[in-house]
Amino acid sequence: MYKLITPRIKKVAYFLVSLFVLLAVRLFFVQLGAAKPLSKLASDQYKTYFCLLPRRGIIYDHQKKELAISINLNSIFADPLMVEDKESAADKLAGVLGQDKDNILAKLSEDKRFVWLERKVQPKTEKAARELSIKGVGFIKEPKRVYPNGELASHVIGFVGLDDKGLEGIELKFDKFLKGTVGWRYSIRDAKRREVPGYEYKEIPPADGNDIILTIDSIVQAFAERELESAFEKYKARGGTIIVMDPYDGDILALANRPTYDLNNIKEFPVEARRNRAVCDFFEPGSSFKIVTASAVLDEGVVQPEEEFFCENGEFKWSRHTYHDHIPHGWLTFRDVIKHSSNIGTMKSAMKLGEKRFYRYIKRFGFGSKTGIDLPGEVEGVTRPTRQWSKLSLCSIAMGQEVAVTAIQMACAVSSVANGGYYVKPRIVERIEDKTGEVIEEFKPEQMQRVISEETAEELRAILRRVVEGGTGKLAEVKGYFPAGKTGTAQKIESDGSYSHRKFMASFVGFLPYDKPKFVIVVIMDEPRPYYYGGTVCAPVFKSVASQLMRYYKIEPAS
Amino acid sequence: MKDFLRTYRAIGFIFILTFTMLMYVNQQVLIYQMGLKVKENYQVYSKLFDHNKILVYNVLNLKSPVNLQTKLLAKKVELDMPHKWQVVKLESSPKKFVHKEAAKKGLFANLFIVGREAEASPSITGFAHLSY
Numbered sequence: 001m002y003k004l005i006t007p008r009i010k011k012v013a014y015f016l017v018s019l020f021v022l023l024a025v026r027l028f029f030v031q032l033g034a035a036k037p038l039s040k041l042a043s044d045q046y047k048t049y050f051c052l053l054p055r056r057g058i059i060y061d062h063q064k065k066e067l068a069i070s071i072n073l074n075s076i077f078a079d080p081l082m083v084e085d086k087e088s089a090a091d092k093l094a095g096v097l098g099q100d101k102d103n104i105l106a107k108l109s110e111d112k113r114f115v116w117l118e119r120k121v122q123p124k125t126e127k128a129a130r131e132l133s134i135k136g137v138g139f140i141k142e143p144k145r146v147y148p149n150g151e152l153a154s155h156v157i158g159f160v161g162l163d164d165k166g167l168e169g170i171e172l173k174f175d176k177f178l179k180g181t182v183g184w185r186y187s188i189r190d191a192k193r194r195e196v197p198g199y200e201y202k203e204i205p206p207a208d209g210n211d212i213i214l215t216i217d218s219i220v221q222a223f224a225e226r227e228l229e230s231a232f233e234k235y236k237a238r239g240g241t242i243i244v245m246d247p248y249d250g251d252i253l254a255l256a257n258r259p260t261y262d263l264n265n266i267k268e269f270p271v272e273a274r275r276n277r278a279v280c281d282f283f284e285p286g287s288s289f290k291i292v293t294a295s296a297v298l299d300e301g302v303v304q305p306e307e308e309f310f311c312e313n314g315e316f317k318w319s320r321h322t323y324h325d326h327i328p329h330g331w332l333t334f335r336d337v338i339k340h341s342s343n344i345g346t347m348k349s350a351m352k353l354g355e356k357r358f359y360r361y362i363k364r365f366g367f368g369s370k371t372g373i374d375l376p377g378e379v380e381g382v383t384r385p386t387r388q389w390s391k392l393s394l395c396s397i398a399m400g401q402e403v404a405v406t407a408i409q410m411a412c413a414v415s416s417v418a419n420g421g422y423y424v425k426p427r428i429v430e431r432i433e434d435k436t437g438e439v440i441e442e443f444k445p446e447q448m449q450r451v452i453s454e455e456t457a458e459e460l461r462a463i464l465r466r467v468v469e470g471g472t473g474k475l476a477e478v479k480g481y482f483p484a485g486k487t488g489t490a491q492k493i494e495s496d497g498s499y500s501h502r503k504f505m506a507s508f509v510g511f512l513p514y515d516k517p518k519f520v521i522v523v524i525m526d527e528p529r530p531y532y533y534g535g536t537v538c539a540p541v542f543k544s545v546a547s548q549l550m551r552y553y554k555i556e557p558a559s
Numbered sequence: 560m561k562d563f564l565r566t567y568r569a570i571g572f573i574f575i576l577t578f579t580m581l582m583y584v585n586q587q588v589l590i591y592q593m594g595l596k597v598k599e600n601y602q603v604y605s606k607l608f609d610h611n612k613i614l615v616y617n618v619l620n621l622k623s624p625v626n627l628q629t630k631l632l633a634k635k636v637e638l639d640m641p642h643k644w645q646v647v648k649l650e651s652s653p654k655k656f657v658h659k660e661a662a663k664k665g666l667f668a669n670l671f672i673v674g675r676e677a678e679a680s681p682s683i684t685g686f687a688h689l690s691y
Contacts, residue, residue, distance in 0.1 A: 066619055072609040123613065141609075148619035150626065198594020222624040223640070551640035 047201070048189050054180030056143060057209030059157055059170055061218040062253075062430065068147050068157050068171070068263075070164075073120040074139040076129055080108050080115060082136030089134045093117060096128045119162060120144040145171075147263035153221050155257050155276040156214065156375065156428065159266055168274060170212060170429070172376050177432050177440070180209035210440050213430045215251040219552060220244055224254035227544045228523070232258040235528035235537050241278045241407045243522040244545065247415035247511060249445030250424035252373070253519070255408075279373060282381040282404040283524070286490025287341045287472075288507045288534065289400030292413060293350050294338050294463065296361035299456040302352040305335050305463065309345040316344040319391040323347060323399075326489075338463050339471035341487060343399045350398035355386045358394065364451045365413040366423055367405055373426040374443070381405045400490060401499075411522045414485075414509045417464070418517035421457040423448045465514040468539075476510055476539035478547045480557025484517075485510020485542065487534035492527070503527050508538035512546050513558070519549055 030038065059068035076097070083089050090105035097104070097118045107115045120142055121129070130139070145160045158169020166175035183206030188199040224242045232240045237258070244254040257277040261269035275281065297303040314328025325342050337345030350358055362368065368383030382404035384393075389402075396402040405413075408426055416423050425446040432441040452460075464484035467473045472487040488507035491499040506525040511517035523538040523545075531537055550557070620626060 069612070069616060069619070071612040071616055072605075146616050148616060149623040152623070152625045195598075196591070196594070197598040198590040198592075200594075219624060222628065225625070226628065548640045551642065556643070 046188055046190075047186065048193075050185045050187055050195055052183035052185060052203075052206040053143065054182060054206035055208045056145065056160070056164055056180065057178040058211045059178075060211060060213045061153075061216050061221075062214060062251075063217060063219075064213065065218050066148060067153060067214070067216075067218065068145060070143045070145055072141050073122070073144045074126045075119045075142045076117040076121060076126070077138050077140060078108055078115050078117050079113050079136045079138070080110050081113060083108050084135060089137070092132050092134065093129065093137070096125060096132065097121070149218065150262045150264055151260050152218060152225065153216055153254075153256065154260050154263050155274075155278070156216060156252075156255050157263060158376075159263050169276070169375060170214065173374055174212055174429070174432070178209040178212065181207040183207070208435050211433045211435070213433065215246075215253065215427055215430050216255070217253050220549065221254040221256065223548045223552075224545050225256045225260075227541045227548075228256050228258055231523075231525065231528075231537065231541045235525060235531060237525045237528040237537075239277055239281075239526035241281075241522070241524040242541065242545065243278055243407055243411045243520075244549065245411045245415055245426065245520045245522075247418035247424065247517050247520045249447075250412070250415065250427045251430075251445070252411075252426055252428045255428070276375060276377060277524075277526075278407040279371075279375050279378040280406075282379055282406050283505050283526070284401055284403065284490040284493070285405050285410060285507060286400040286488035286505065286534070287343075288410065288486045288488030288509045289403065289405070290338060290341065290346050290398070291417060291460070291464070291486050291509065292362060292365050292367070293346050293358070293398045294334075295365070295417060295452045295456060295460055296358055297334075297349045297353050298459055299361070299452040300353055300357055303334050303349045305333065305459055307334050308332065309334065309337055309342075309348050311337070311342045311344045314344070316347070318347070318395055321392055323395065335463050335466060338486070339466045341467075341472045346398050347395040350394055355389055355394050358397070359383075359386045361451070362397070362403070364423070364449070365409075365416060367403065367409055367413070371406075371408050371412050371426050373408055374429050378408070379406060381409055400488060407522055407524050410507070410509050410524075411520055414511060414522065415520045416451045417457050417460050418511040418520050419457075420454045421450050421452045423451050461511075461514050461517070464510070468510065472533075472535040473508060473510070473539050475535060476508060476542045476546070478512060478543055478550065481512045481546065481550055481555070482514045482558065483510055483512035483542070483546055484514035485521075485539075487539060489532060489534045504532035506532055506534040506537040508534050508542045510542055510546075512550075518553070518555065519546070521545055521549075 056070040058066055058070075061067055076093075080086075086105060086108045090101050090108055093099070093104050094101035099118070104117065107117060117137070118125070126139065129137070143164055145164065147154075147157065147159075154169075156169055158171035158173075159167055160171050161167050164179070166172035166178065171178065183204045185195075185203040186201040188196040188201075190196055224244055228240050228242045231237070240258040242254065242256050243252065245252055255278050257275070259269075259273040261273040266274075298305070308331050311325060311329035311332050313330060314325040316323045323343055325340075325344055327340065329336075329340060329342050329345070332340065332342060332345050334345070334349060336342075337349065362383055368380055370378045370380050372378075384402070389397075393402050412424060412426055425448060427443055427445055429443050431439050431443060434440055461484055464486055465482060467486055468476050468483050473485050476483055476485055486509055488505075488509070490505040490507075491501065492503035492505055494500045494503070504527065506528050508523045509520075511520045521542050523541045525534075525537050528537045549555075
């Protein structure tokens with residue numbers, strides 16, 4: 001009989017059975033011992049978290065006009081190992097991206113799986129690059145921060161880095177509100193690491209950043225910047241600052257500095273131009289500080305407005321030091337001392353007040369402390385305590401020397417006089433809203449302590465009106481609106497510590513209308529040439545901005 | 560007879576099992592297709608949204624007082640806030656201009672009458688910072 005199961009078949013059968021037994025044993029141990037790590041390994045390979053980027057919040061001005069928005073642009077990358085003809089690819093890409101061919105070739109020759117070729121390119125460039133269809137070159141969408149107004153309010157708005165993180169201004173200070181929260185999706189991916197649609201396990205959507213509404217009015221900002229720019233160019237100044245502020249609630253309507261920079265092309269401007277001089281730089285204010293001296297002596301009642309002071313015909317020796325007036329004067333009433341900006345008259349009035357009381361007023365006006373404005377890098381300025389004062393300090397400080405202030409501190413101090421005697425905290429952010437328009441945080445105006453009495457403030461406003469009417473600030477006059485203010489021309493300090501006779505800091509601080517002030521304007525020019533007097537350089541800027549402000553806010557002139 | 564029934568049951572069982580499996584596969588394919596469609600739609604939406612954002616930016620760029628000022632100054636045109644006497648306030652908006660002939664002959668006459676009102680339409684080409 002033909003034997004069905006031959007020994008050879010038996011051997012094969014035994015072999016196969018033992019193979020299956022081995023496999024079963026292996027399977028048993030895999031299932032029992034290595035199941036967890038192996039299933040994790042597999043899961044890691046095909047399941048992954050996909051990052052969902054939020055949209056950065058918008059920065060608006062007071063009228064809800066966009067000052068900073070985010071758009072998505074494509075960035076171009078390459079996987080050098082996948083690019084076949086590197087020479088030809090570099091040649092084509094160089095033409096489209098406007099880069100050096102050798103630079104691109106060097107990137108494509110790197111032993112990496114990922115290199116950036118160009119970040120956040122314009123849609124036109126992206127389209128041209130796509131049309132090249134180079135294998136190994138890909139596109140990734142990235143958010144780009146753009147600023148429709150370019151240079152406008154650059155020092156206030158600030159900017160973000162390539163990773164969309166705030167680096168300056170409001171972008172930095174309110175980064176945590178603007179950036180939003182990254183979301184994620186747990187899903188399956190295919191062999192090419194692409195997400196497989198329809199297999200999302202879990203998703204936490206991203207929370208978009210909140211919008212910030214500033215107190216800045218872009219129209220006021222535009223004409224304040226225009227006037228500052230023209231003076232900056234005309235007097236070939238080293239720097240300049242202008243602040244327009246509401247004296248009652250402390251709202252900053254415009255804040256600008258020169259030199260400035262374009263927020264859309266930061267790299268093209270020197271780092272120096274990015275400094276927000278209004279809050280980061282302090283300077284000796286010179287005669288504009290006489291507002292503080294006058295406030296103190298009048299408020300304490302040690303000087304009456306009609307009291308006369310002998311101004312020593314322009315030369316006054318005090319403790320082995322000789323002080324001068326820029327124009328010699330004889331007897332002047334206190335009102336005229338301020339009107340003509342007499343250093344000697346101001347010093348003599350301060351002497352009646354004494355060091356301690358004077359220092360108390362300096363501190364009350366907020367000098368030597370940060371104003372608390374929501375901008376990064378604010379400095380305190382310099383006000384030394386009385387125990388560190390020399391015999392000359394009282395006289396020097398009375399006329400704005402030996403004390404260093406910031407432009408924003410000056411704006412707050414003048415606001416105190418303008419609003420009837422209250423110190424107001426400057427406010428640059430009005431509120432923060434979420435995407436639905438719901439208010440997340442509101443920054444209400446903060447009126448703080450009383451600095452001087454209402455009567456003193458009123459008297460001082462009248463004195464400062466005389467400065468513009470017939471004193472050193474005549475060029476600030478705006479017909480029908482009765483502005484008031486004070487000029488300042490301070491000598492800068494040379495590297496050897498002496499006062500310079502070539503470098504000056506010109507300023508004009510004022511408000512209008514003088515009886516019911518609506519706006520405070522501070523103009524500062526650093527080293528203007530050839531003219532350097534505050535009344536010549538800064539007062540005309542005040543006048544131009546003030547007259548445009550009146551027309552913009554439709555404030556009727558008094559007949 | 561018993562064998563016959565058993566065979567039928569087995570075939571039926573295999574049929575149901577196969578059908579269920581096919582249904583499952585079909586369902587998975589449908590899920591994938593729907594997911595793909597949602598993804599495609601989202602990509603279109605996202606593309607249009609991004610495009611819209613860029614256009615909004617371009618419009619803002621054109622409207623920006625600083626940019627307008629720069630362009631006007633380049634053409635030596637200087638603008639200033641108007642004085643009160645320079646502003647003319649109208650009591651009410653003027654009635655829409657209607658051509659005499661059109662008023663006489665009715666609505667269809669408009670089609671055949673030359674001299675329609677000129678209308679400005681927004682244009683976002685030219686100075687745009689980001690261009691397509």
